Amino acid sequence: MPTERVITTVEAIRETLAQAxxxxxxxxxxxxxxxxxxxxxxxxxxxxxxxxxxxxxxMPVAENGLTGIAIGSxxxxxxxxxxxxxxxxxxxxxxxxxxAAAKSCYVTNGRHRVPFTVRMVIGRGWGQGPQHSQSLxxxxxxxxxxxxxxxxxxxxxxxxxxxAIDDDNPVIFIEHRWLHYVSGPVPPERYAIPLTGPRLVEQxxxxxxxxxxxxxxxxxxxxxxxxxxxxxxxxxxxxxxxxFDPTLIVESVRRTxxxxxxxxxxxxxxxxxxxxxxxxxxxxxxxxxxxxxxxxPDHPTPSSLALAESYYPGSGDIVDAIGKLCDxxxxxxxxxxxxxxxxxxxxxxxxxxxxxxxxF
Amino acid sequence: xxxxxxxxxDTALDPSFATGLFRDMLRIRMVEEEIAKRYREEKMRCxxxxxxxxxxxxxxxxxxxxxxxxxxxxxxxxxxxLAKGGDLRAMLxxxxxxxxxxxxxxxxxxxxxxxxxxMLLSLPIVAASIPxxxxxxxxxxxxxxxxxxxxxxxxxxxxxxxxxxxxxxxAVHRLPVVFVCENNLYSVYTPLxxxxxxxxxTDLARxxxxxxxxxxxxxxVAVHRAASDAVRRVRSGSGPAFIEAATxxxxxxxxxxxxxxLGYRTEVEFETWKRRDPxxxxxxxxxxxxxxxxxxxxxxxxxIAAEIAGAFAYAEAAPYPAPETAERHLYAD
Numbered sequence: 001m002p003t004e005r006v007i008t009t010v011e012a013i014r015e016t017l018a019q020a021x022x023x024x025x026x027x028x029x030x031x032x033x034x035x036x037x038x039x040x041x042x043x044x045x046x047x048x049x050x051x052x053x054x055x056x057x058x059m060p061v062a063e064n065g066l067t068g069i070a071i072g073s074x075x076x077x078x079x080x081x082x083x084x085x086x087x088x089x090x091x092x093x094x095x096x097x098x099x100a101a102a103k104s105c106y107v108t109n110g111r112h113r114v115p116f117t118v119r120m121v122i123g124r125g126w127g128q129g130p131q132h133s134q135s136l137x138x139x140x141x142x143x144x145x146x147x148x149x150x151x152x153x154x155x156x157x158x159x160x161x162x163x164a165i166d167d168d169n170p171v172i173f174i175e176h177r178w179l180h181y182v183s184g185p186v187p188p189e190r191y192a193i194p195l196t197g198p199r200l201v202e203q204x205x206x207x208x209x210x211x212x213x214x215x216x217x218x219x220x221x222x223x224x225x226x227x228x229x230x231x232x233x234x235x236x237x238x239x240x241x242x243x244f245d246p247t248l249i250v251e252s253v254r255r256t257x258x259x260x261x262x263x264x265x266x267x268x269x270x271x272x273x274x275x276x277x278x279x280x281x282x283x284x285x286x287x288x289x290x291x292x293x294x295x296x297p298d299h300p301t302p303s304s305l306a307l308a309e310s311y312y313p314g315s316g317d318i319v320d321a322i323g324k325l326c327d328x329x330x331x332x333x334x335x336x337x338x339x340x341x342x343x344x345x346x347x348x349x350x351x352x353x354x355x356x357x358x359x360f
Numbered sequence: 361x362x363x364x365x366x367x368x369x370d371t372a373l374d375p376s377f378a379t380g381l382f383r384d385m386l387r388i389r390m391v392e393e394e395i396a397k398r399y400r401e402e403k404m405r406c407x408x409x410x411x412x413x414x415x416x417x418x419x420x421x422x423x424x425x426x427x428x429x430x431x432x433x434x435x436x437x438x439x440x441x442l443a444k445g446g447d448l449r450a451m452l453x454x455x456x457x458x459x460x461x462x463x464x465x466x467x468x469x470x471x472x473x474x475x476x477x478x479m480l481l482s483l484p485i486v487a488a489s490i491p492x493x494x495x496x497x498x499x500x501x502x503x504x505x506x507x508x509x510x511x512x513x514x515x516x517x518x519x520x521x522x523x524x525x526x527x528x529x530x531a532v533h534r535l536p537v538v539f540v541c542e543n544n545l546y547s548v549y550t551p552l553x554x555x556x557x558x559x560x561x562t563d564l565a566r567x568x569x570x571x572x573x574x575x576x577x578x579x580x581v582a583v584h585r586a587a588s589d590a591v592r593r594v595r596s597g598s599g600p601a602f603i604e605a606a607t608x609x610x611x612x613x614x615x616x617x618x619x620x621x622l623g624y625r626t627e628v629e630f631e632t633w634k635r636r637d638p639x640x641x642x643x644x645x646x647x648x649x650x651x652x653x654x655x656x657x658x659x660x661x662x663x664i665a666a667e668i669a670g671a672f673a674y675a676e677a678a679p680y681p682a683p684e685t686a687e688r689h690l691y692a693d
Contacts, residue, residue, distance in 0.1 A: 026502075028502070054502065059529070060525070060528055060529055060532065062524075062525030062528065062529065064491070064521065064522050064525060065490075065491045065494075065521075065522045065524075065525025065526045065528075065529060066491070066525065066529065067491070068488065068490070068491025068492050068494070068495060068522060068526065069491045069492075069494050069495035069498055069526065069529060070495060071491070071492055071495055072432075072480075072491060072492035072493060072494060072495020072496045072497075072498070072499065073495040073496070073498045073499040073502070074495070075480060075481065075492065075495070075496065075499075076430070076480075076495070076496050076499030076500070076503075077499065077503075078498075078499045078502060078503075095485065095488060095522075096488065096491065096522075099483070099485055099488060100483060100488060100492060104481070105689055105690070105691060105692050106466060106689050106690055107463050107466050107467045107471050108462075108463055108464075108466075108467070108471075108473065108481075108689075109463055109464030109466055109688075109689055110688070110689035110692065110693075111475065112473075112475075112481070113692040114692075115692075144690055145690055145691070147691070168691075168692035168693075169691045169692050243691065
């Protein structure tokens with residue numbers, strides 16, 4: 001059996017973009033830094049040398065204008081891929097995304113298409129603070145006509161990014177930057193994952209944990225610790241927030257009767273709330289315990305490490321929530337909690353965990 | 361050939377071409393007058409932004425465009441759509457919310473488009489279609505087509521940041537785009553001088569490195585001349601151009617009525633512009649040169665009236681979209 005190739009998410013993204021540029025002449029990249037020497041955290045590094053400045057366009061600092069320009073080109077059959085180094089920067093382009101990109105297909109009765117991928121990076125960590133670390137997927141997921149994707153592992157990044165670029169709709173592709181450093185097995189050949197819905201990561205049966213993006217890794221870590229104390233759980237990677245398909249989640253909750261949702265964004269009005277609503281509508285009778293939401297507290301992200309410590313939930317919070325929902329003995333909860341804390345090996349909360357390596 | 365009706369310094373305007381410009385303006389005027397007349401019937405159940413008084417700009421510009429050139433427009437898009445060759449029945453069906461509307465009744469009057477004739481899209485958010493048009497120009501350049509994009513915008517659009525973002529990018533990449541700014545002096549009820557300092561709008565375009573000219577937007581021959589020059593430059597790869605066309609909206613910002621009683625503009629100003637009616641101005645020129653007789657004009661009007669009556673009758677009889685189709689096409693298949 002051949003050894004699986006293990007690469008980082010950064011390498012997986014770069015490989016995907018290079019393949020897309022090679023395969024389809026209508027694909028082009030644009031972004032602030034897309035053609036600079038560092039290439040968007042390495043994800044576009046060197047691509048301008050291979051494909052030229054006409055296809056790897058270093059854009060002026062004009063997010064809304066360039067978003068409209070990308071949309072106009074997409075209406076004419078091009079397939080632009082734009083990157084924002086922070087989700088927060090993309091807020092300047094909301095008018096074009098919400099009004100033009102999201103509605104063109106609908107308003108024209110299906111005659112216009114906007115094959116447009118917008119990468120946005122969640123800049124968590126190292127004191128990035130209130131305007132460089134926001135996780136605003138709920139904002140985009142609210143808009144009919146957009147697709148919203150939050151990949152978790154390197155394998156998923158490659159497949160979903162190909163899926164996004166192949167898709168004839170505007171796709172908001174949200175990358176948690178702590179996932180950029182994660183490594184895992186990724187096949188070298190091209191493969192696309194269609195943007196259709198969540199995936200079941202683990203089937204354990206005692207409870208259902210639905211997580212997105214980086215929180216999937218925290219959920220997997222919690223799940224491993226819980227399994228050791230006799231409480232295996234289902235872990236579902238939400239991965240495609242829109243189009244929203246809760247079927248897999250509802251099926252899981254019907255088996256487990258217990259639900260924990262984990263967001264990278266704010267709890268209030270967040271993605272988890274929508275999942276809970278979907279479960280309440282479709283499987284209320286199956287719920288044995290009140291649902292639990294894990295997400296960010298109701299205030300902006302503080303910069304100081306002292307203030308950020310309690311801001312970001314992690315696998316310990318997931319363990320606690322499941323322990324309570326499943327009536328685990330206090331000793332079992334403590335053991336599982338100790339395991340996930342030990343797994344982090346004392347790395348401060350403002351730095352990514354280098355232990356996150358696949359396979360997942 | 362006609363003296364005084366020059367399209368450029370060396371090419372005189374062909375008489376039949378000139379009467380064609382007249383007929384095109386008259387047709388747009390008559391369509392919009394009919395919309396205004398029938399609006400109270402409440403069959404057109406959407407806002408309408410009429411271009412009555414501003415017909416010379418789209419007619420003068422469209423006369424130099426190919427079918428494959430791409431046009432984007434604004435909330436005030438009827439005249440741009442019709443001048444580019446947009447289907448009249450599909451437009452009226454759209455205004456009446458019928459299934460055969462260009463948007464299937466999903467957009468209303470502010471979203472007119474007709475891809476078959478290069479009318480790419482209209483958007484009702486001020487300045488929002490500007491980058492879309494520049495993006496179309498980028499696509500044309502990437503596809504190595506020698507077509508151009510035309511972006512219609514109003515005087516208020518240059519107050520939006522996205523105009524500057526778009527003009528800047530168009531200049532940096534020398535994109536084949538002509539910005540056509542219809543300066544009708546008002547943003548709804550607010551006059552230009554309350555919104556912008558006393559400097560020519562063309563200065564903004566020049567500051568971005570665009571070739572820019574100002575033109576009498578009520579003189580279709582002058583508009584045509586400016587557009588010919590701009591489109592020739594742009595098509596040859598010289599980079600983007602900007603035309604400011606001074607003109608005037610006769611009726612209210614939105615709706616079928618006159619609104620001078622509100623007091624935001626003077627009766628004197630209104631009458632001054634009305635005397636400079638682009639259609640009558642051209643008719644007088646043509647008449648002086650013996651190129652447009654009363655009977656010929658009446659003939660045009662009768663043909664157009666019959667076309668409009670037929671299109672209204674068609675739209676009024678056309679079926680509505682089925683309610684259960686409302687959720688379709690949220691995503692492309």
